[in-house]
Amino acid sequence: xxxxxxxxxxxxxxxxxxxxxxxxxxxxxxxxxxxxxxxxxxxxxxxxxxxxxxxxxxxxxxxxxxxxxxxxxxxxxxxxxxxxxxxxxxxxxxxxxxxxxxxxxxxxxxxxxxxxxxxxxxxxxxxxxxxxxxxxxxxxxxxxxxxxxxxxxxxxxxxxxxxxxxxxxxxxxxxxxxxxxxxxxxxxxxxxxxxxxxxxxxxxxxxxxxxxxxxxxxxxxxxxxxxxxxxxxxxxxxxxxxxxxxxxxxxxxxxxxxxxxxxxxxxxxxxxxxxxxxxxxxxxxxxxxxxxxxxxxxxxxxxxxxxxxxxxxxxxxxxxxxxxxxxxxxxxxxxxxxxxxxxxxxxxxxxxxxxxxxxxxxxxxxxxxxxxxxxxxxxxxxxxxxxxxxxxxxxxxxxxxxxxxxxxxxxxxxxxxxxxxxxxxxxxxxxxxxxxxxxxxxxxxxxxxxxxxxxxxxxxxxxxxxxxxxxxxxxxxxx
Numbered sequence: 001x002x003x004x005x006x007x008x009x010x011x012x013x014x015x016x017x018x019x020x021x022x023x024x025x026x027x028x029x030x031x032x033x034x035x036x037x038x039x040x041x042x043x044x045x046x047x048x049x050x051x052x053x054x055x056x057x058x059x060x061x062x063x064x065x066x067x068x069x070x071x072x073x074x075x076x077x078x079x080x081x082x083x084x085x086x087x088x089x090x091x092x093x094x095x096x097x098x099x100x101x102x103x104x105x106x107x108x109x110x111x112x113x114x115x116x117x118x119x120x121x122x123x124x125x126x127x128x129x130x131x132x133x134x135x136x137x138x139x140x141x142x143x144x145x146x147x148x149x150x151x152x153x154x155x156x157x158x159x160x161x162x163x164x165x166x167x168x169x170x171x172x173x174x175x176x177x178x179x180x181x182x183x184x185x186x187x188x189x190x191x192x193x194x195x196x197x198x199x200x201x202x203x204x205x206x207x208x209x210x211x212x213x214x215x216x217x218x219x220x221x222x223x224x225x226x227x228x229x230x231x232x233x234x235x236x237x238x239x240x241x242x243x244x245x246x247x248x249x250x251x252x253x254x255x256x257x258x259x260x261x262x263x264x265x266x267x268x269x270x271x272x273x274x275x276x277x278x279x280x281x282x283x284x285x286x287x288x289x290x291x292x293x294x295x296x297x298x299x300x301x302x303x304x305x306x307x308x309x310x311x312x313x314x315x316x317x318x319x320x321x322x323x324x325x326x327x328x329x330x331x332x333x334x335x336x337x338x339x340x341x342x343x344x345x346x347x348x349x350x351x352x353x354x355x356x357x358x359x360x361x362x363x364x365x366x367x368x369x370x371x372x373x374x375x376x377x378x379x380x381x382x383x384x385x386x387x388x389x390x391x392x393x394x395x396x397x398x399x400x401x402x403x404x405x406x407x408x409x410x411x412x413x414x415x416x417x418x419x420x421x422x423x424x425x426x427x428x429x430x431x432x433x434x435x436x437x438x439x440x441x442x443x444x445x446x447x448x449x450x451x452x453x454x455x456x457x458x459x460x461x462x463x464x465x466x467x468x469x470x471x472x473x474x475x476x477x478x479x
Contacts, residue, residue, distance in 0.1 A: 031121075032114050036330040038103065039110060040151055041071055041144050047110050048076050048140070055117040058082060058131055064139070065209025068167040071144040073209050076113050079135040086135070087355070087363070087385045090220040090348045093137040093312075094341075095210070098172050098224060098302065100146015101163035104320045104333055105225025109140040111334050112341050126342075134348060137217070142206055143172055155324040160228070166204055174298070175207045176305040180238050190256070191377045193308045210302070214310050218381040221348040221389065222314035223268070224302055227325075229318035230280035230288070232265035237292030237301040237316075253293035255307060256376040260391055264347060265289035265315055271343040273336030281321035292316070311378040313389055351390035352411055354421040356380045356399050364401050364425060372396035387418075399423035 032054045039047055052059045060082035063072040077083070085091065094112070096105030116136070119127035130136075141147055143166050150163025165171050179193040200208060236253040255261060269275045269288035276288040285295075292298060306314040320333060356367040363384020370377045371388065372395065380386040380399075388397070392415045400406035404425035413419050 032118050034111050034114050034118075034334065036107075036111075036334065037327055038107065038151065038155075038330075041141075041148060044106070044110060044140060044144075045072075045074060048074055048113065051076060051113045051117045055120060058120055059113075059117065064213040066205060067143070067145045068205050069145045073139065073142060073144070073206065075213075076138045076140075077135065078113065078116050078131055078138070080132045085218070085381070085383070087383045088353060089133060089135055090353070090387045091135045091137065091217050092345055092348050093139065093217075093219050093222045094225065095139045095142055095222065095302070096225040097141035097143055097147055099164045099226060099323075100143040100148075100166070101150035101161075102225075102227035102323045103147060103150065104227050104325055104330075105317070106140045106147065107330055108225065108319070108334060108337055108341065109138050112338075113138055113140075115338070130342070130345060134345060136345060137219075139210075142210060150324055153324075155322070155326045160323065166206055168204060170204050172204060172206055173302055174300045175202075175204050176211070176300050176302050177202065177309075178238075178300045179305060179308040180236075180299075190375045191308075192310070192379065195309070211305075211309075214306065214312065218387075219306075219310060219312040220387045221264075221345075222306060222312050223344060224314060224316045226316055226318050227320045227323045228281075229283055230275050230321060231283070231285045231295075231318045232268045232275065232289045233292050233295065233303075233316040233318060234261035234265045234289065235292055235303050235307050235315070237298040237304050239293035239297035251294055252291040253297075254291070256374050257307075257313065257389075260389060261313070261315065262289065263391060264313065264344070264389075267347055268315070268317060268340045268344045271340035275340075307376075311387070347389075348387070349418055350415075351388050351413060351418050352395075352397065352421050353385070353387045353418045354423065356384045356386060356401065356423045356425065358404070359424070359426060361424075364404070367399050367401040367404075367423070367425070370398045370400070372398070397421065399425060401425055403427055 032050065035047060037043075048061050052061045055078075058078055058080055060077040060079075061074060062077065063074055065073050067073065079086075079089075094109055096109045097103060116127055116131065120131055145167040146163040146165060148163075153162050177195050177199045179195075182193050196202075199211075203211065235255050239251065239253050266276075266287060266289055272288070274280065278285050278288050280288075292301070292303070301316075303314040303316050306312040319337060322329075325333065356364045356369075358364055363380070363382075365380055365382045365384060367380040367384070367386070368377050369380065369386050369388050371390065374390075374395075378386060378388050386399075390413050392413050395411050395413065396408055397411050398406050398408040404427055407423050407425055409421060409423075411419055411421055
């Protein structure tokens with residue numbers, strides 16, 4: 001094709017020194033071929049290990065637990081400092097194959113890991129920036145036991161239920177604690193809804209492992225990959241009134257971040273090869289998106305749990321009409337989803353972010369970040385950094401923590417990079433008394449300038465110290 005001709009001409013016109021450098025780079029960083037094939041469990045593990053081998057300085061393979069039959073739930077992390085949370089660097093996750101017979105997400109995430117590794121080694125500026133500025137976690141298969149059952153049947157013989165559940169016959173997307181009732185009862189809290197004391201006994205091993213994973217990392221943005229339709233689905237999944245399955249409805253169950261979730265869903269839909277057309281698989285979803293409850297009500301699902309229990313905003317991506325597409329379709333599906341997978345990750349770098357610090361410039365963990373017009377708060381991480389996804393606009397934002405005087409600022413959020421807002425909280429005992437309400441401004445509010453990233457350096461004598469870092473019919477859909 002024309003692209004190959006242009007590449008060949010560029011190679012021929014290279015100066016001798018550049019040619020030697022290009023050859024040396026290719027030898028040091030051989031291309032990891034994208035595998036357009038179905039991966040059984042050993043093959044999936046081998047593919048992830050190969051990525052780690054080819055990109056050892058930006059990747060880490062770790063397990064968050066085991067399935068009911070003892071298979072590891074492996075996660076591949078891609079970051080410039082794998083294994084370390086860098087202050088002001090957000091955490092992102094993709095989860096695939098929650099339903100064992102919905103396999104496209106599993107294969108796309110393996111391909112995404114291979115692609116990110118290849119392009120980083122090729123010094124692709126977009127991918128380099130993404131990996132340097134984001135900590136990406138990829139869980140290709142949440143239900144490896146169910147996948148093996150579905151794979152035994154094969155793509156042609158697979159039904160809507162074969163391999164959907166885990167080895168104990170439980171649908172993992174109906175297995176998370178239902179926090180809606182507790183959320184409705186809360187009067188003084190609108191986030192991080194607590195779990196019942198016996199929640200562990202109510203969940204499967206795979207669900208338990210994922211919940212503990214969510215609690216261990218301060219995830220900001222996530223997507224859960226399914227099959228059986230082509231649509232980007234956003235919360236809430238659970239309807240406020242009972243409705244059955246069926247055609248598209250205008251009844252919706254909205255979150256306080258409804259418009260933001262719609263925008264996130266549209267980002268994926270319009271970056272996808274054909275999702276935004278809306279007419280796929282015999283369904284019709286305007287702009288290729290839908291509110292979960294508007295499609296059909298679902299209790300104890302994972303995306304609602306993310307929003308109600310953690311800082312993470314998650315949507316569910318239905319990516320193929322066929323739950324187990326034949327192998328020859330995988331390449332087309334990859335090219336249809338590649339740009340959307342990348343663009344969705346980049347959405348994590350929107351809204352506001354910053355540090356919540358005490359009078360000694362130490363980070364304050366679990367400080368509450370509130371936005372005046374949105375009844376859903378988030379909290380700062382262990383080191384005091386926070387990330388709040390927001391649409392462009394002006395917001396009154398407050399940071400508060402037990403024992404400290406809250407601080408409120410007026411923030412302008414643009415459509416590009418996140419606005420940097422640092423809060424410096426003063427203990428109540430040291431706070432000056434006043435009878436006139438005031439708005440305290442933080443020492444750092446930056447919106448339109450380049451920012452240096454901050455790293456934590458743990459000392460033996462105290463909490464993290466900030467240092468500057470420089471760089472160059474009635475059928476089950478997948479949902």
